[in-house]
Amino acid sequence: MSFNDFDGVVIPAAVEVPYSRQPGAGNTGDLLARAFGLLIEKSGLSPRQIDGLGVASFTLGPDHAIDLAWRLGLSPRWCMDDCHGGASGINLLQHAIRAIQHGDANAIALVSGDRFEAADFRQLVEHYNLTTRTWLRPLQNGGPNSVFAMLTQRHARCHGLTRSDYGAVCIAQRAWATQNPQAVYRTPMSLADYLEAPPVADPLGRFDCVPVVSGANAILLTRADLAAGVPTVRVRALQCLYNADHQEGDGLTTPLASISGELWRQAGFGAADVDVVSVYDDYPVMTLVQLCDLGFAPDGDLRALISRLGTRALAVNTSGGQLSAGQAGAAGGMHGLVEAITQLRGAAGERQVKSATRAVVSGYGMVEYRFGMCANAVVLERT
Known part of the structure; x- marks a missing residue:
């Protein structure tokens, strides 16, 4: 396939309800x-023109x-629920x-997000799926922090x-967050700040774990002719792979390693x-794993x-x-998409990457x- 397989569809707007x-x-x-209302306001379309809706949420x-x-x-005329967690944004986008x-539709709004009370988050973690509820919850294992602490040990x-x-990964992302007025963590962070943070699960400390927030994101897709004269973004390539190793791998790679070759072939570049990369970052180890899987460390020098x-x-x-802006539940699967679209539309303010025309975004979860x-993963391009 070539990028022409995504022709005729553009993304004229993407928004985030402040976390x-x-x-x-x-x-x-x-x-x-609220996210839908912001999307309508930003796009200039009327609600009556929206004839498709996709939703991802854990707490709806x-x-x-x-x-x-x-x-x-x-x-x-088109309606979809999604339950792919950190991969939900790109999954909704594909469909x-x-x-x-x-x-089947002319203009589709994709919305994702969650509102968390403390009890809501605990309920989600302890009953994430039947396997978690049956086998992990009785162990009081601490949820995903303990799982990714062990993965970080193996990766290290x-x-x-x-x-x-x-820590350097967290610090680099925090530096970007200081230029994002909507990030929940905006105070510059030093290596000492990172190393001295309270421990969570060896070797993870507080700043290795995403801050749980409430919030929402939304993206609008339309027929290209409905967005004439508006700065838009289009999809150049998109690839998905689910349940690649049946939980029998070592976690040091994701299914992205299997699909990245076809992703770049489909995009027509590497x-x-x-110019801009958004990878799903529930923990810094996952930032590095996905960057490697996507080909950003071809020599293996991390x-x-x-x-x-x-x-x-x-x-x-x-x-x-997410490590500094926050993780609003299922919105985490759309947060990186919204940021990449914002960058490609030249609307990122102080943190704007100069002359950004191409981006790659990954999703990972469940x-x-x-x-x-x-x-x-999806490769996006400014039209």
């Missing part, structure tokens, strides 16, 4: 409705996409593109890395030719890769990533009991 450590009043549906239940459509006053290309031994190396992050020779997670089962 907050405090959940505030209302419910998850209210957050998603018992409501679903159709319930939200009713609340928003929509009568969609929405095909729906528009095949005439394999590549000869230290805590300071992972990793060295993109310390050289980390150095490029610190000097901004490689613009990665320019919002600050941890079974060891590692994430879902991974996908």
Whole structure:
């Protein structure tokens, strides 16, 4: 396939409801409705022109996409619920593109997000899936922090890395976050700050773990002719692979390693030719793993890769990533997409990457009991 397989569909708008450590009043549906309202305001379309809706959320239940459509006053011809966690944004994007290309809808709003009280987050972690509820919850294992602490230990031994190396990833992303007025962590961070932070699960400290927030994101896709005269972004390549190793691998690679070759072939250029990178960063180890899987360290030199992050020779997670901007549940799967689209539209303000025209975004998530089962990636280009 070539990039022409995505022709006829563009992205004219992407928004984020500011993340907050405090959940505030209302419910998850209210957050998603706010994101939809911002999207309509930014796009210039009327709600009546939106005939497709895709939704990803952990806490919207018992409501679903159709319930939200009713609340928003929509009568969609295409409607989709998604449950792919950190891979949900790109998964929704893939299906929405095909729906528009095949005439099932003309303008599709994709929304994702969650509102978390403390009890909501604990409920999510302990009942994430049947495997977690049955086998991990009785052990009181601490949820994903313990799982990714063990993965970080294995990764560090394999590549000869230290805590300071992972800290450098967090520090580089925090530097971007200081230029993002919507990030929840904006205070500059030194290596000493990182190393002295309270421990969570060896070798992870506080700043290795995403801050849980409430918030929402939204993206609009339309037929190209409906966005005439508006700066837009298009998809150049998109690849997905789920449950690649059946939980039998070592976690040091993701399914991205299997699909990256086809992703770049489909795009018509390589990793060295993109200006902005957004990878799913629930932990710094996952930032490095996905960057390697996507081809950003072809020689295997991770310390050289980390150095490029610190000097901004490689613009990665320019919002600050989830590690500094926050993880609003399922919105984490769309946060990197919104940031990349914002950069390509030249609307990132102080953190704008100069002359950004191409971006790659990855999704990763749905941890079974060891590692994430879902991974996908999309290459975007400014039209």
